[in-house]
Amino acid sequence: MRKFELAAVVAALLAAPAAFAQESGTGGQAGHMAGQGGPMPDLSILPQGCQDAIQQSGMPGMMQGMDMSAMMGGMEGMDEAQQASMQAMMEMNGPMMATHTIEDPDLAFHCGMIAHHAGAIAMAEVELKYGDDEESKAMAQKIIDAQGPEIEEMTAWVEENAGQQ
Template sequence: MKRLSLVLAACAVAAACSPQAEPAAGETTSARPAGDAMMADNKMGGMYKMAMMAPAEGDSEATRGYKAAMMSMMTGMPAYQGNPDADFMRQMRGHHQAAIAMAQVELAQGQNAEAKALAQEIITAQEREIGVIDTWLAANPT
């Protein structure tokens, strides 16, 4: 129980310290995307989401891998800079990296040939798209 409490506390600190832009002057919760509204309503609050990603007693190796991929994505996302194009590219890069990590878990732990084939397709596609994103970011520094 102590270990879980420490993990949850670390997650809370990481979420609280995540460098995200403040809402623009005059922006209301209703003007923000649906996910932000859910966060404001506390239906999927940060602590709840982070707790869902914490390893739990009885989790399979695959579940621990999926949770680690999601935790890494959520805590490693870059701060929004206010440039919609650059923000999209940076956020999608993190999303793609998490998809690759989850697909690698499927390849290592999965049993179903169809699911494993899709995982490999995801890795190939996401790696290609990360290359496109990296090229765009290099040409469009902000």
């Protein structure tokens, strides 16, 4: 797939929630009413304190309709490595966006960075599996080695501080 075709797919994926909102008549407020839109994004990459804060923020209604898995259909024509990379990005995107609904800015930061780092690790794993360039693979391993412990540190902070707003 050419770079501009891949860019078009990514742009379509990013625009899909807004397009869904327009089509569903919610005027950009996809899923604010119960039963509208698709399922909640999978928040399992986040610690329980982050998930609880997202639930308390009223986010479940806002994020419905952002079913990242439904967007996977736009990946026909991509090779296995491209699909794996896109899957890693989509699994990070929903939880990362959801963390920005958390009212406490410190908690939102930690939760957002946990999702971001988990996505970076997943993308680095794609590089290790499919990449050929040794320098790129070394960078991917460096990301995994650095960001795994950072996730642990931020998760410990969340466990100690979540709910103390």
